[in-house]
Each structure stands twice: as C-alpha cells, then as structure tokens.
Amino acid sequence: MLTLASTGTALAQPAFEAGPPDRSVIEDAAQRRAEYEARVNEVLNWRASGAMVKTDDPGNLGLAVVACKLALGQDLENCSLSVLKAMEEPGTGPFWMFPSVCVAYLGRESLSPEAQASIRDVWRTTRQLRGDTENHWVMYYASLYLMSELYPNEPAETWYNGLTSEENLAESKAFLIDWMDMTTTIGQGEFNPTHYIGEYAIPMLFLASWSEDPEMRQRGKMMLDWLFAELGNITLNGVMRGPNSRTDEGSVIERWNSLSSYFSWVLFGNTPPTKGYGGWGVYFATVAKNYQVPEVIYRLATDRKEDFVQRDRARIRRRWRYSEELSPPVYKTQYLRDDYAVGSTTGGQLDPIQAHAWDVSWDEPDPRGKHNTMFSLHPNSSSVAMQMSFTAYPEPWIKGVTNEGKPSYDSPDKVVGSSPFEQVFQDLDTVVALYDIPEGTRFPHINGFFSKDLVNITEDESGWIFAQGGQTYLAYRPLAAYHWIPYLHYSGGWAKEKLPIGGQLLTSPHLKNGTIVQAASVDEFANFEAFQDAIHALPLEFNLEPVPTVKMTSLRGKQISFTFGEAPQVNGEAINYANWKLFEGPHLNAEIGGRKLTITHGKLQRVLDFNTLTISDTVTP
Amino acid sequence: MNSLKTFLILIALMASTTISTATPEYDFYICAKVNRDYVIGSKVETVNGVFKRGDDGSWNHQGYNDTTLTAVAFDPRDRNVVYTSANNGLWRSLDGGKHWRICNDWDMTEARHVAVDPNAPDHVYLSLPDGIAVSTDRAQTLVRRENGLPERGKYTQRVTIDRTQAGRVFAACEVGVYLTENGAESWRCVLPTKEMVDDIQQSPHNSDHWLVVTQSAGAWSSQDRGLTWKQIEGVPSSHALYNITFDPTDPQRLAIASWGLGVLTSEDGGKTWQDRNAGLPEPHRVWRVGVDPDGRLYASVHKQTLFYSDDFGRTWQPDTLKGSLVNYFLTLPKLAQ
Numbered sequence: 005m006l007t008l009a010s011t012g013t014a015l016a017q018p019a020f021e022a023g024p025p026d027r028s029v030i031e032d033a034a035q036r037r038a039e040y041e042a043r044v045n046e047v048l049n050w051r052a053s054g055a056m057v058k059t060d061d062p063g064n065l066g067l068a069v070v071a072c073k074l075a076l077g078q079d080l081e082n083c084s085l086s087v088l089k090a091m092e093e094p095g096t097g098p099f100w101m102f103p104s105v106c107v108a109y110l111g112r113e114s115l116s117p118e119a120q121a122s123i124r125d126v127w128r129t130t131r132q133l134r135g136d137t138e139n140h141w142v143m144y145y146a147s148l149y150l151m152s153e154l155y156p157n158e159p160a161e162t163w164y165n166g167l168t169s170e171e172n173l174a175e176s177k178a179f180l181i182d183w184m185d186m187t188t189t190i191g192q193g194e195f196n197p198t199h200y201i202g203e204y205a206i207p208m209l210f211l212a213s214w215s216e217d218p219e220m221r222q223r224g225k226m227m228l229d230w231l232f233a234e235l236g237n238i239t240l241n242g243v244m245r246g247p248n249s250r251t252d253e254g255s256v257i258e259r260w261n262s263l264s265s266y267f268s269w270v271l272f273g274n275t276p277p278t279k280g281y282g283g284w285g286v287y288f289a290t291v292a293k294n295y296q297v298p299e300v301i302y303r304l305a306t307d308r309k310e311d312f313v314q315r316d317r318a319r320i321r322r323r324w325r326y327s328e329e330l331s332p333p334v335y336k337t338q339y340l341r342d343d344y345a346v347g348s349t350t351g352g353q354l355d356p357i358q359a360h361a362w363d364v365s366w367d368e369p370d371p372r373g374k375h376n377t378m379f380s381l382h383p384n385s386s387s388v389a390m391q392m393s394f395t396a397y398p399e400p401w402i403k404g405v406t407n408e409g410k411p412s413y414d415s416p417d418k419v420v421g422s423s424p425f426e427q428v429f430q431d432l433d434t435v436v437a438l439y440d441i442p443e444g445t446r447f448p449h450i451n452g453f454f455s456k457d458l459v460n461i462t463e464d465e466s467g468w469i470f471a472q473g474g475q476t477y478l479a480y481r482p483l484a485a486y487h488w489i490p491y492l493h494y495s496g497g498w499a500k501e502k503l504p505i506g507g508q509l510l511t512s513p514h515l516k517n518g519t520i521v522q523a524a525s526v527d528e529f530a531n532f533e534a535f536q537d538a539i540h541a542l543p544l545e546f547n548l549e550p551v552p553t554v555k556m557t558s559l560r561g562k563q564i565s566f567t568f569g570e571a572p573q574v575n576g577e578a579i580n581y582a583n584w585k586l587f588e589g590p591h592l593n594a595e596i597g598g599r600k601l602t603i604t605h606g607k608l609q610r611v612l613d614f615n616t617l618t619i620s621d622t623v624t625p
Numbered sequence: 626m627n628s629l630k631t632f633l634i635l636i637a638l639m640a641s642t643t644i645s646t647a648t649p650e651y652d653f654y655i656c657a658k659v660n661r662d663y664v665i666g667s668k669v670e671t672v673n674g675v676f677k678r679g680d681d682g683s684w685n686h687q688g689y690n691d692t693t694l695t696a697v698a699f700d701p702r703d704r705n706v707v708y709t710s711a712n713n714g715l716w717r718s719l720d721g722g723k724h725w726r727i728c729n730d731w732d733m734t735e736a737r738h739v740a741v742d743p744n745a746p747d748h749v750y751l752s753l754p755d756g757i758a759v760s761t762d763r764a765q766t767l768v769r770r771e772n773g774l775p776e777r778g779k780y781t782q783r784v785t786i787d788r789t790q791a792g793r794v795f796a797a798c799e800v801g802v803y804l805t806e807n808g809a810e811s812w813r814c815v816l817p818t819k820e821m822v823d824d825i826q827q828s829p830h831n832s833d834h835w836l837v838v839t840q841s842a843g844a845w846s847s848q849d850r851g852l853t854w855k856q857i858e859g860v861p862s863s864h865a866l867y868n869i870t871f872d873p874t875d876p877q878r879l880a881i882a883s884w885g886l887g888v889l890t891s892e893d894g895g896k897t898w899q900d901r902n903a904g905l906p907e908p909h910r911v912w913r914v915g916v917d918p919d920g921r922l923y924a925s926v927h928k929q930t931l932f933y934s935d936d937f938g939r940t941w942q943p944d945t946l947k948g949s950l951v952n953y954f955l956t957l958p959k960l961a962q
Contacts, residue, residue, distance in 0.1 A: 131691050131713075133712050136734070136735055166724060166725050167726065324755055328777055400884065
C-alpha cells in the first residue's frame with residue numbers, strides 16, 4: 005500500500021492556514037465535543053498524511069506519524085516496518101520514551117509481534133536518562149510506569165535499569181505521586197510554561213488513558229483538569245498571558261506562538277493552532293478522545309463576562325546551591341480584561357534560563373505574527389544562576405546553553421530571562437519594575453520591548469512614552485535615560501544568527517533603573533490624547549538613589565509605593581505575599597497545602613480533591 | 626581479606642615505584658563523554674562512558690553507553706563489581722559490566738561522584754547535588770547520611786576516602802570541605818569556603834597530605850590528614866579550578882585543571898606553579914587533568930580531545946577520543962592474568 009508520505013502530497017493544516025476561529029461560546033455540549041473531536045482528527049489526519057516526513061520510504065515514517073496512523077487504524081503494515089526501523093536508532097531519554105510508549109500502547113492490537121517486541125527490547129538494551137528538570141522526570145516516570153504495566157512480571161535483566169517490572173512500577177508511581185503532591189500543595193515548579201505544558205499534559209493523558217491502576221488513571225485525569233484549568237484561566241482568547249517559568253523569545257514577543265496555543269485550540273477552539281500543531285502536540289491528539297474538556301474549564305477559557313484578577317503561588321525549580329531555599333515561592337498576579345491582560349511575578353531570579361517575569365499583552369483578532377506585548381527586563385547572564393539549578397561548572401554553561409536551544413542567553417539585547425536585580429509589583433493594569441544592578445554585572449542595562457505592532461508611539465516631554473496596541477492604550481515610563489536599538493530575533497532554538505523582524509528595544513544603560521507601564525482599553529477614553537492627559541494628571545515621584553523607589557497614583561486611583569528591596573504598598577498597606585494562597589480569584593481557588601482546587605465559572609463548579617481522589621461537579625441553581 | 630591486603634600493598638607499591646616496563650602493571654580508566662553537543666533526548670551517536678586503556682594505548686569501552694558518567698569505582702575484592710555515578714544516580718554491575726542496576730530512588734539524581742572504601746569495601750559513597758548517600762551493602766540499599774552537613778550548602782562535588790582508615794571520608798561541598806570519621810554517621814567542616822570545593826585528593830606518597838581546589842578560593846593543602854589547611858600561594862583564585870592530581874611517580878609533581886587557566890603544574894611540591902598550556906588548543910579550556918602511574922600527564926580539553934604529555938606538560942600530543950570530555954581518571958592495580 006502506497007502512503008501519502010511517499011507521494012509527497014501531505015495534507016494542508018486547515019486550522020493553521022485558515023482565518024482565526026469564531027470566538028463565540030458554544031452552548032451545546034454535544035457540539036462542543038464534536039468540534040473537539042474534529043480538531044483532533046484534523047491533527048491526526050494531517051500528520052498521518054505524511055506531513056513532516058523526511059523520507060520517501062513508507063517503512064520509515066518516524067514514531068509521530070506511526071502514532072497518528074495507529075490512532076486512525078491506517079497503514080498498519082508500514083507502521084510495523086517503521087517501528088522496526090525506528091528502534092534501530094532509539095533515543096536516550098524522556099523525549100524518546102513517551103513517543104515509544106505511545107506507539108507501544110496504540111499498537112498493542114495492530115503492530116506486528118516483531119514490531120512490538122522491538123520496542124520492548126530497546127527498553128532492555130538502551131539506557132534511558134532521567135534528565136535534569138521536572139518535565140523530564142514527569143515524562144520519564146509516566147513512560148516507565150506505563151511500560152512496566154504493559155510488561156508486568158518481567159525480570160530485572162529485561163529492563164535497561166536492572167529493576168523488575170514491579171520495582172519500576174513502584175518507583176515510577178512514587179515519583180508521580182510526589183510530583184502531584186508538590187504541585188497541588190505548593191505549586192508547579194515549571195509554572196505557566198508556554199511549551200512545556202505539553203511535556204506535562206501528554207504524560208498525564210497517557211496515564212489517564214492507559215494505566216490499569218484506577219488510582220493512576222484518576223490522578224492523570226485530575227492533573228489534566230488542573231493543568232488545563234490554569235491554562236484556560238491565564239489565556240485571553242486562547243493565547244497565554246503574563247509570566248512564564250520557561251519560554252523562549254518567539255513566544256515572548258509573539259504571545260500566540262507557543263505549544264500552549266495548540267492546546268487552547270484543541271481544547272477550546274478559540275485560537276489557531278501553531279504550525280505543525282505544536283510538534284509534540286500530535287501525541288496528545290492520538291488519545292485526546294479519552295479526555296473530556298469539563299464545561300467549567302471550557303467556559304472560564306472562552307466565556308468571560310467580567311475583568312478579573314487572579315493571584316497564585318508557584319515555586320522556582322529546585323536550586324541545588326547558592327540559594328537559601330531549595331524551591332523558593334513565586335507569587336503571580338494576572339489581570340485579564342477583554343482587550344488586554346497584565347501579568348507578573350514579583351521578579352527576582354526565576355528559572356535560570358528561560359523565564360519571563362512580566363508583561364502587558366493585548367488582544368489581536370488574529371494573533372498570528374503579531375508581537376502583542378510590552379515589557380522590560382534586565383538581560384541577566386550569570387553562571388551562578390546556572391549553577392543554582394544545574395550540576396554545572398561556572399564557565400562552560402553560558403556558552404553551552406547558547407548551543408543547546410537557548411541562543412540568546414548571553415546576548416545583551418535578549419528579551420527572555422529573569423534577574424535577581426529586578427523586582428516587580430503589579431496592581432491591576434499598572435506594573436512597576438525596579439532594577440538595582442550591581443557594578444560589574446554582565447550587561448549593565450535594561451531592555452524594554454517595543455513591538456512592530458504598536459502604533460502612535462509618542463515620546464512625550466513628560467517622560468512617558470505612549471502607544472497603542474490593538475484596542476489598548478499603553479503608557480511606558482522609563483525611569484532613566486535610554487536610547488533605541490533595533491530588535492533582532494533568533495527565530496528558533498537552533499538559530500545561528502539574529503534577524504531584524506521589526507520592533508525596537510528601549511535600552512537604558514543605568515544600574516539604578518525602572519519601568520512603569522499602565523494600560524487601558526481604548527473605549528475607556530474619548531481618544532488617545534485623553535488617555536495621555538489622564539496619565540499626565542497622575543501624581544508620580546521617583547528616585548533612583550540610593551535604591552530605586554516610586555510613589556504614584558495609578559490610573560485606577562491606587563496609591564502605589566514601591567522601593568527596591570521592600571514590600572510594595574497599595575493605599576498605605578504593605579503587600580504580604582506570605583499570605584497568598586495557591587490560587588485565589590473568581591475562577592481558581594486553592595489553599596497552600598490543600599491538594600484541592602476549586603474551579604468556578606458562573607453557576608458551574610468543579611472541585612479536584614487529591615486528598616480523596618475525587619472530582620465533584622456542582623451547578624448552583 | 627587476603628585480596629584486600631594484596632590490593633593495599635599494590636597501592637603502596639604503585640605509589641612509590643616509577644613503572645617503566647613495557648607492559649603496565651596497572652589498569653587505567655577514564656569516564657568520558659564523546660558526543661558533541663548532546664542534549665537530553667538526542668540519539669547517542671558515539672560510544673561514551675567508562676574506557677580502559679589497552680596495552681597498546683588504545684581506549685577500550687567498558688560496560689554501558691552513557692553520556693553522563695561522572696566517576697567509576699570498583700570493589701577492591703572483585704573487579705567485576707563496578708559502580709558508576711551518572712545522571713540517573715548510582716549504577717552497579719556485579720558481572721563486570723554485562724548487567725547494570727540503578728541503585729537509588731527517584732529522589733537522588735545527577736550523581737557527582739562515587740567511591741568505595743578500600744578498608745570497608747561494602748561501603749559505597751555517592752555525592753549528590755543535594756548531599757551524600759551511603760550504602761553499607763554494596764549498593765543494595767542506599768540512604769542519605771548528612772548529619773552535620775549544612776541544610777543548604779551540601780552540594781557535594783566529590784567524596785574522597787582516606788585509604789588509611791575505614792569510614793574516614795572527605796566531602797567537597799558548596800560551603801567547604803567536610804570530614805567524617807565514622808562512615809558518614811556525622812560530618813564536620815574542616816575547611817569552610819564561600820563557594821564550591823571542586824576536588825579533594827590524598828597524596829599517594831604521603832597519606833597525611835591532602836590537596837583541595839575550589840571555585841573561587843584557589844588551592845589548599847593539608848599535611849595533617851586534612852584537619853588543618855593552608856592556602857597554596859601561587860595558585861590564582863581568579864578562576865575556578867576543576868580538579869587537582871598528584872603524580873604517583875614523583876611526590877613533588879602536582880597538576881591542576883582550570884577552564885580559565887588551563888593546565889598548571891608544580892614540580893616542587895606546590896611551592897611554585899607553571900602554566901603548561903603551550904601545545905594545547907586555544908582557548909585552554911582544560912576540564913580535567915590526570916597522571917597515570919608512569920607519570921604521563923593527561924589533559925582533557927573541553928570538546929577537543931584528550932592530550933597527553935610525557936614531560937609533565939612541556940609538550941603535548943593528542944590522544945584519541947576526539948571531541949571528548951573526560952570527567953574522571955582512575956588507576957587500579959592490574960588484575961592478575
């Protein structure tokens with residue numbers, strides 16, 4: 005049988021190539037489900053048609069195509085041949101383990117015995133690495149768990165790690181439960197990830213789909229709800245907003261361009277999918293039929309009637325050294341409105357490489373290609389930060405990470421990363437970011453991102469810079485002198501050169517520094533001038549010595565005082581982050597240590613209780 | 626017990642004799658990563674892990690292909706019992722590397738070093754990014770033993786066992802050198818530092834003499850079994866020092882590896898130090914140095930190749946293992962045929 009791969013006539017990606025999806029809320033549950041399944045089938049059919057296959061050999065399709073074909077029940081003979089081929093050169097870690105587990109399960113009834121045996125044998129012969137980050141471990145142990153269930157009662161010598169099936173099962177289960185415990189009590193270590201959400205959601209879906217243990221199936225299902233409830237809550241029309249533990253420059257400036265948008269598209273249908281359905285996203289599609297998007301999650305993602313503030317706590321990934329705490333807390337604030345969203349952490353050193361601390365991002369009817377964001381950062385490049393989280397020696401890693409998928413890490417004009425010399429406070433749609441950069445710090449300046457998609461950029465005599473993005477007015481106040489440079493972009497983790505793609509950076513080469521940003525909807529003011537007048541009228545005092553400090557009245561009438569190194573104050577009251585809950589807002593609520601998330605939208609409520617492993621749905625009359 | 630005595634005698638002989646016979650009377654091992662730019666999930670395209678030097682100077686791979694090995698240790702009673710520290714933790718083989726078993730639970734990861742106590746060979750020490758684990762049953766079970774280590778600051782780059790006394794072990798930690806004299810039941814700080822201690826070594830010539838190198842505090846020497854320490858003048862503190870080694874053929878010869886400084890050597894017991902980078906590829910990013918029992922000095926230059934010198938760094942020749950990164954050198958008495 006000839007496959008489409010060998011004819012070179014792979015299908016188009018309809019949702020990626022079409023206009024933006026209709027944002028109207030689908031009231032009928034059956035229709036919602038039908039459209040969800042249609043989106044899933046679009047992914048499967050596209051990838052099974054041979055898209056992204058680099059060979060004309062129908063017996064060498066690669067595991068992703070095989071997984072999609074198996075899910076569709078197509079071309080089984082070539083699937084078996086392709087598995088045999090793929091197992092000749094297996095990978096060595098979680099990114100190989102979960103695709104191979106996916107194919108092993110999907111092919112239980114349809115792959116040839118030889119193909120099935122070849123997968124099993126690689127799990128004997130090839131040492132699999134656990135990796136060094138939380139998403140690695142989740143993928144690793146979910147995969148090992150499922151493989152051990154698929155091949156129970158097998159002796160130690162038949163597994164690459166010398167443990168029996170039962171030992172592997174117990175070990176994997178212990179890790180997964182510990183990770184779930186941590187996440188549901190003190191928050192995610194890789195919180196709000198633009199791409200790594202797939203590395204969590206896909207293993208959880210596999211558990212929910214295939215585990216023979218009802219407890220682990222339930223846990224997988226509940227963690228999916230947990231992850232997707234947060235995803236839905238911090239998206240605006242399907243696009244993730246605000247801070248990220250881990251992201252990249254592509255997603256930071258073009259907020260839609262991340263795997264999280266693929267998940268929004270599949271689950272909620274409210275934004276286009278990314279190119280190639282996010283790459284890894286196809287593995288979710290292979291068993292997506294096993295997940296039912298709860299109506300309450302669907303609605304909190306799509307059916308917004310009021311502005312809202314969500315305050316959450318997460319944690320920084322494990323710090324091995326050079327830190328007083330193993331996993332310090334992260335406090336996040338998100339303010340979402342119809343036209344824009346403002347989101348932040350409190351700054352400081354977050355993830356050592358890929359963090360994004362805060363931004364204001366506006367809605368675009370079609371977010372593809374739009375750089376719909378504004379923020380500033382200190383472009384920190386630090387071997388100490390690397391050594392905190394990695395078993396690294398001081399010198400090689402800065403250069404090393406630039407060769408391992410994070411090319412901008414050591415660039416002075418980068419737009420990704422967190423810094424111990426940045427502190428941030430957000431109240432509604434006002435953000436104050438202060439910088440106190442020690443002498444001798446590599447890159448002694450801050451960068452402010454000004455998008456190509458801003459219009460009416462106005463450098464005002466007052467010191468404010470005004471602009472409009474979409475239906476959002478923006479006011480950006482640099483607290484020290486600056487100059488402009490073109491924004492140059494690494495288009496991908498393995499890019500070797502930076503390219504001009506529009507936009508500019510406000511670069512301010514002063515160690516004591518700061519940024520204030522305020523946002524408002526266009527329809528709140530008669531015109532752009534009226535917005536500027538309103539900003540002009542607001543009291544603002546600031547000093548940069550001895551440490552940066554700001555006293556101001558926000559557009560929303562709040563008296564904000566914020567000094568670097570001190571607790572910010574609103575209307576004279578200091579913010580006490582220690583009192584923050586795991587989730588607090590109109591949609592998501594959870595106590596620290598509670599293992600219980602309450603998801604609310606209007607009359608709908610779902611409680612995920614990991615203490616009892618129960619899901620409770622209620623509808624308020 | 627006889628085999629243990631034999632092992633210790635061989636160690637002592639090796640330490641005091643310059644071996645220049647055609648057939649070496651020792652086995653020389655390295656742990657090397659040969660893949661360039663390997664990242665988690667990549668296909669492993671080359672052979673990595675433990676290599677044993679053959680009589681012809683070639684490097685022969687032993688056991689598993691693993692890009693992440695940081696050290697290898699053997700049971701002195703039975704060379705078939707092998708331990709490696711690696712990304713996944715502690716691996717053990719009981720059959721000379723044919724089969725391996727991971728010995729740690731999920732909460733131990735990214736092991737930095739492994740050592741076997743020559744006077745208590747069932748005891749295995751594993752250094753971790755968050756402390757130290759010990760086995761007293763040949764790694765059948767592994768438990769954390771961190772009493773006396775600071776709650777924060779116990780990142781342990783290396784454990785080195787005093788060959789003169791069972792259960793006497795030094796740990797190179799984030800905030801200093803720690804010593805146990807009771808098999809890790811308790812630890813105490815014998816050299817405080819502000820940043821990482823990267824290596825600690827016991828002299829093969831004088832068991833009272835110990836050396837330490839650090840990330841930002843230079844090199845230190847102890848002449849009283851590691852109880853008191855004195856900074857070595859002439860070794861800069863400006864760059865991290867990755868490891869230090871004695872020359873088993875000459876008590877006056879020492880060598881240090883540094884990313885920023887390259888190879889530093891001393892031929893007067895540490896009184897003066899020389900830059901020995903001429904002939905090494907620039908920049909002189911030296912990852913590790915090692916000296917075999919013939920006095921041949923090795924330098925692993927980051928992602929270049931392994932280099933060796935038969936005149937203690939004055940001239941260098943490239944070895945094989947192009948693109949390699951050697952994490953560890955180990956010398957053991959050659960097994961009887």
